[in-house]
Amino acid sequence: MPRLEPVSRSFFALALAALLAGPAAAAYQVTTVTEGGTISGKVEFEGLVPTRKVIPTKDRETCGKIRNEPEVTLGSDKGVQDAVVYLKKLTKGKAWEKPAKNPELVNKGCEFVPRVQALPLGTSLVTLNEDPVMHNIHSFSGKSTVFNVALPIKGQKAEKHLDTEGMVRFECDAHGWMRGYVYVADNPYYTVTAKNGTFSLLDVPPGSYTLVAWQEYAGATEIPVTVEAKKVAQVTVDLKKK
Ligand SMILES: [Cu+2]
Numbered sequence: 001m002p003r004l005e006p007v008s009r010s011f012f013a014l015a016l017a018a019l020l021a022g023p024a025a026a027a028y029q030v031t032t033v034t035e036g037g038t039i040s041g042k043v044e045f046e047g048l049v050p051t052r053k054v055i056p057t058k059d060r061e062t063c064g065k066i067r068n069e070p071e072v073t074l075g076s077d078k079g080v081q082d083a084v085v086y087l088k089k090l091t092k093g094k095a096w097e098k099p100a101k102n103p104e105l106v107n108k109g110c111e112f113v114p115r116v117q118a119l120p121l122g123t124s125l126v127t128l129n130e131d132p133v134m135h136n137i138h139s140f141s142g143k144s145t146v147f148n149v150a151l152p153i154k155g156q157k158a159e160k161h162l163d164t165e166g167m168v169r170f171e172c173d174a175h176g177w178m179r180g181y182v183y184v185a186d187n188p189y190y191t192v193t194a195k196n197g198t199f200s201l202l203d204v205p206p207g208s209y210t211l212v213a214w215q216e217y218a219g220a221t222e223i224p225v226t227v228e229a230k231k232v233a234q235v236t237v238d239l240k241k242k
Contacts, residue, residue, distance in 0.1 A: 028092070030095045030096070031205075033203045034096045034206075035205075037202065038200055039087075040232050041198070041235030041237065042236055043079070043085065043193050044228070044238050045072050045080050045218070047241065049072045052066040054066065055178075057172075063133075072232055079195070081220065082116040082215070083199075084183040086190040086191070086213075087190070087210070089210070093204065096120050099123060103125050105128070107127070107128065107129045107135040107137070108130045111178075113122065119182060119185065119189065121190045122161060123158055124157040124161050125161075125162055128151075128157045128159050128224060129153065130155070135154075137151060138171045138173050139171075140169045148173075149218070159206075165184045167181060167182075167214065204227045206227050208227075210223070211223050211237075220237035223235065
């Protein structure tokens with residue numbers, strides 16, 4: 001085997017890195033938004049909240065007992081917590097904001113914590129096991145695996161770059177009921193609803209958009225919204241029952 005000179009080796013490393021990075025970063029363009037408007041709204045759910053049955057089949061000391069959990073987290077006055085809200089196919093606008101802290105997805109009590117979060121494309125996410133049992137973090141985009149990593153020991157971590165945009169679902173191959181969701185945003189106009197179901201998107205360039213509100217049980221609801229310069233567009237999203 002001929003040995004590569006250090007120069008050629010670093011050249012190949014760079015070429016490979018460029019190849020792997022691909023066209024992902026090209027889509028969104030940052031510009032100065034001076035006449036931006038605001039989209040302010042609320043995600044609501046009407047009527048009785050359906051429940052899902054959680055049946056821990058193993059590791060019961062850590063994972064707890066059989067229980068019913070609500071499919072929708074309701075706050076005051078029909079407001080839905082933990083719905084992801086974003087603008088679709090927006091290619092130009094304000095700069096990205098970094099997430100407030102280093103984002104984590106923690107395995108705790110055989111649940112993913114937080115259950116729902118939204119992060120920019122390319123963010124590095126730390127998955128951490130705080131339980132004395134093995135968890136296997138298996139993430140999906142639709143039916144395709146994004147990554148799959150086992151964390152057999154308490155305190156163990158794995159760091160992964162979020163390079164697949166859209167909704168990424170987390171499951172655990174050891175505990176079938178575990179679910180977590182990370183919306184990987186391709187533009188900075190995204191948020192997760194507060195406890196009372198409200199949200200706002202700031203500095204939106206004037207124009208017409210499709211706003212998407214996604215919730216684990218209801219799926220994605222799309223509504224058209226028009227933003228005018230320096231005005232507030234009010235939006236109410238009613239989630240449908242299945
Ligand atoms: Cu698990």
